[in-house]
Amino acid sequence: MIVREANVDDADGVSGVLTELLAAGKRSKASDPGFALNHYIADPDRILCSVAVDDDGTILGFQSLKHAREGNPYGTPVGWGIIGTHVRPTAARRGVGRALFAVSEAAARGAGIEKIEAFIGANNAQGLTYYEAMGFRTYREPEGVVAKMFVLSDERG
Numbered sequence: 001m002i003v004r005e006a007n008v009d010d011a012d013g014v015s016g017v018l019t020e021l022l023a024a025g026k027r028s029k030a031s032d033p034g035f036a037l038n039h040y041i042a043d044p045d046r047i048l049c050s051v052a053v054d055d056d057g058t059i060l061g062f063q064s065l066k067h068a069r070e071g072n073p074y075g076t077p078v079g080w081g082i083i084g085t086h087v088r089p090t091a092a093r094r095g096v097g098r099a100l101f102a103v104s105e106a107a108a109r110g111a112g113i114e115k116i117e118a119f120i121g122a123n124n125a126q127g128l129t130y131y132e133a134m135g136f137r138t139y140r141e142p143e144g145v146v147a148k149m150f151v152l153s154d155e156r157g
């Protein structure tokens, strides 16, 4: 498996990840290639959208790291990063999420980001455990959601 920056040719593969999550009942939003392109791969606010690719070229998962801009839908403080992680259920618990975050963390550092926020459904035990394992900590809990924050301190890196 390698992790690299996503490009426009990955829209179908990223859509495939989202579609598999939808089928597994782990997602309720759009999953088509156009959404994958506009919302993740080519989002103008992106810092990095990275994909984890298996030896046979299959996209196993992806991670989106974006700048929190004024008026962002999450109410994330401007200047922070906003992260989202999606791994195919068939590729879960193989270290894909961990590999993706190593790359996103480096990208956040490179972009001068000091904090990253993740929004996880309050009933999404897998997602909550994953972000805790990556070093995120709960700091606010809007209705039905747990917002976890990762602090990029100098000591870390």
Ligand SMILES: CC(C)(COP(=O)(O)OP(=O)(O)OC[C@H]1O[C@@H](n2cnc3c(N)ncnc32)[C@H](O)[C@@H]1OP(=O)(O)O)[C@@H](O)C(=O)NCCC(=O)NCCS
Binding pocket: 021, 026, 061, 084, 085, 086, 087, 088, 091, 092, 093, 094, 095, 096, 097, 098, 099, 119, 120, 121, 124, 126, 127, 128, 129, 130, 131, 133, 134
């Ligand atoms: C949450 C998610 C991103 C984890 O990705 P993953 O590739 O399976 O995670 P990894 O294999 O890299 O696991 C990293 C660590 O997270 C924790 N973790 C991940 N999945 C876990 C699970 N099902 N149960 C317990 N711990 C889990 C573990 O600490 C794990 O480390 P370990 O395997 O050394 O014990 C993936 O399951 C997913 O895409 N879920 C659906 C979408 C989602 O919920 N996204 C995040 C919230 S929006």
